Amino acid sequence: MNLPKLPLAQWIDHLVDWITTTLDPFFGAISTGIEWLLKNLVALLSTGPSIVLIILITLIALYTSRWGIAIFTFIGLLLIDNLGYWDATVNTIALVLSSVLLTILIGIPLGIWMSQNETAKKIITPILDFMQTMPAFVYLIPAILFFGSGVVPGIIASVIFAVAPTIRLTNLGIREVPNDLIEASQAFGSTTRQKLFKVQLPLAAPTILAGVNQSIMLALSMVVIASLVGAPGLGAEVYRAVSQIKVGEGFEAGISIVIIAIIFDRISQNLRKPLFGKVVSKKMVYTILAIVLLLGYIATAIHEYKPSANGSGNVGDQVNYKITGIDPGAGLMKATKKAMKEYGLTDKWTLNEGSSAAMTAELKKAYEKKEPIIVTGWTPHWMFKKYKLKYLEDPKGSYGKGESIHTLTRKGFSSENPGATKVLDQFNWKPSNMEEVMVDIHDGTKPADAAEKWVKAHKKEVAQWTKGAPRGGGKQVKLAYVAWESEIASTNVIAKALEQQGYDVKLTQLEAGPMFASIADGSSDAMVAAWLPTTHKDYYDKFKGKFDDLGPNMKGTKLGLTVPKYMKVNSINDLKK
């Protein structure tokens, strides 16, 4: 049997393309709504100094829970403030609150519907299974196509991931109401609505709240993943720290998330039966809370109000003073920050963090609609073959000259495996070579197949690399690489070349920081993906002396701010205008 592979991936791609173009206004509206909600929440939570919010949250914790929890809340929040993560925390709280608000708005009605209607239950249940188990990464990047990068796709992904327990437990809670109570309410002539609101929902409330509590925790667990598409907050702090292998900072941000999680969990668990509920009625507390929030909001609104500087048509306005970046730890991001400083793009301009996948998704979205966009770009990259793009001129040389990609091996590898070391040392090719492989991969060919194709078609180059190297005879070579398109291409190609020589090659995909760490600690043998002297400068310096640098395998790479050719701007200098 030799059935052709079902083109499922292509179908999904077409579907996503179709949805992106057809439902764009709809997604735009959702996006605007969520952004508005989040912006106001953040503004509200940042009213006054941090101590105001800390005391308010402590009071809520005290009201709902025990003294111990209140003390923990107070000290925990002070610690976060002290560590310098308060702004990130406010962003995270706002993100989680918005996600939970949406979760409740979507989840409870769906759960009610599911409990009343068997057909609905049969349809919703498998969708929930799908949502809970489908890895968030899978819909995170498409979410950028629909909603643009930033916090909105992060919230959408959180809601998709977190909404299931609320729906399930609402349904369960309503269905668990004892039958004789249902009979009693019917026997007295309740309508379906009366039965629902007077009997089923009040009795299901504990179960529903348990569901909401679960949703809150799941939404919190998504903050780091949400930061991959540019959501700000503690997640981004963690991501930045980890991708730069700043263990201590990562821990600080991580512990902040834990503190927030515990506070949220305890408060939401006790919300139904507050400890001091008998002393102060719930209604009164909610009223006071509402008044405080309202006053705070008015205060912020007045404070924030500025006549809007409206579109003078310059580039900054066109792109909302936003540069779409990649992974926060990347040298490219560091270089871009430096460039922004040197070109005076400081006051209004922001550099959005995310990931290279998020950046290309954002670029695709803008490019298809011919909208202005500025991204951080580098060559070789398939996007230069796929779209018509140009680098902005960099007269001040902030990005430095072109970079080289170096081959690194772990200490001691050259003596253990001189053959493979020789091949790796002689590995050398040009950006245009690499881009051939990259476009192939981007168009759907499996990396290994694309690499094999390239190796077959370029026997002469490959022969240069393997010249004089002994055959491997099944010796193992562990190659680490980062999941950038360029590195996927080069690593697969050199792996093919080594395999041809009789080596047993194992590939390990890692983030940039861990890739360096794995060479330094010897868990990987080699990598061909060190961008120097700019992109991976931090890692290179951090692990210096713990690896052997075999020199560049490619020269002539480039970094810089990149725009589509349909934009008129040509130089970074022009952005200032």
Place this chain on the structure above:
Amino acid sequence: MEARNVKVAVKNVTKVFGKSPKAAVQLLKKGYSKRDILKETGSTVGVNSASFDIYEGEIFVVMGLSGSGKSTLIRMLNRLIDPSSGEILIDQEDIVKMSPAKLRDVRRKKISMVFQNFALFPHRTVLENTEFGLEIQDVDPTKRRESAMRSLELVGLKGYENQLPSQLSGGMQQRVGLARALASDTDILLMDEAFSALDPLIRKDMQDELLEIQDSMHKTIIFITHDLDEALRIGDRIALMKDGSVIQLGTPEEIMMHPADEYVERFVEDVDISRVITAGHVMKRAEKVYPDRGPRVALQIMKDQGYSSIFVVDRKQKLLGAITADAASLAIKENKSIEDVMYKEIVTVPQDTLLADVLEPMANTNFPIGVTDEGNRLKGVIIRGAVIGALAGNRDHLNGTEDDE
């Protein structure tokens, strides 16, 4: 029996649970048994063509063991369960054909229900539970509070209105259930094993209380129970169910005296018979003597019949006293009249006294107990042997009821 208004008429009502009730109904009409139908169609027969009338103001008890279909039957009366076929007329209106809106109206205004496990809403206070029916009808809050308070007072729960059901004992909880049903002021009260979850002493109290309330309110009560004692105590009429069919319908006495078949007979065997059988059932024809006949005649009668004593009555059959054989002999010797020697403090009971209530006086006297009517006229005598025989379940000792006279 005076002509009475039919409040609820159940006509050929059948309920089949399962996927193909129609097929099962057809088989039922052909006379298939419940078991055969389960085998043939996989459907369970809940109630099989039940027909009866319930009169206004009576307590109608539906009695049967679990699985007999009694709970299904009562739930069809307010359509918590929809009948598979048949008609249920409430005040001449067929509830089976009613639109949902009309049905809701009937449930709100005409029928209320009390449940076996109370079915109180745990998140509502006693008062809020009681006013639930009125709240559903959007009755003005002050008014419904007043009604609810009245019903709570009626069941003796004044002062508990702000407690939660979980803070009350089982008996009190069911009083709330009863108050909730009464608050809607419906004509018909469905009581589904309302007292079965209570312990026996409380159950008796509740039965008495229900009878008391019924005395003043004259509702039409349909009461489900599996307890024959309870059925006999409170029922004006009893419908006995087995395997989904009504196998006998009658007054408690009729059911006790004339069991329709062996099943009912076996059923009534275990009943506390002293609570059903009356003095009238066990009394014998009394041997009596007029005082002017003299002690010799009295003694002769006693000798002939083998009694140790006989009653003394006047010409109008009014009971005067009793005379023993010894007293009669003494009177003959000393030439005294019957009136001089007769024992005047005779214990008497009316004819409808329950046997249970005869036992104690019987233990405290050496004389037989007289059964008299309102005018103190002697109707018969209760002797120990007959009582013991009746309690032992021997029906030979029993007089028939009305129709024997």
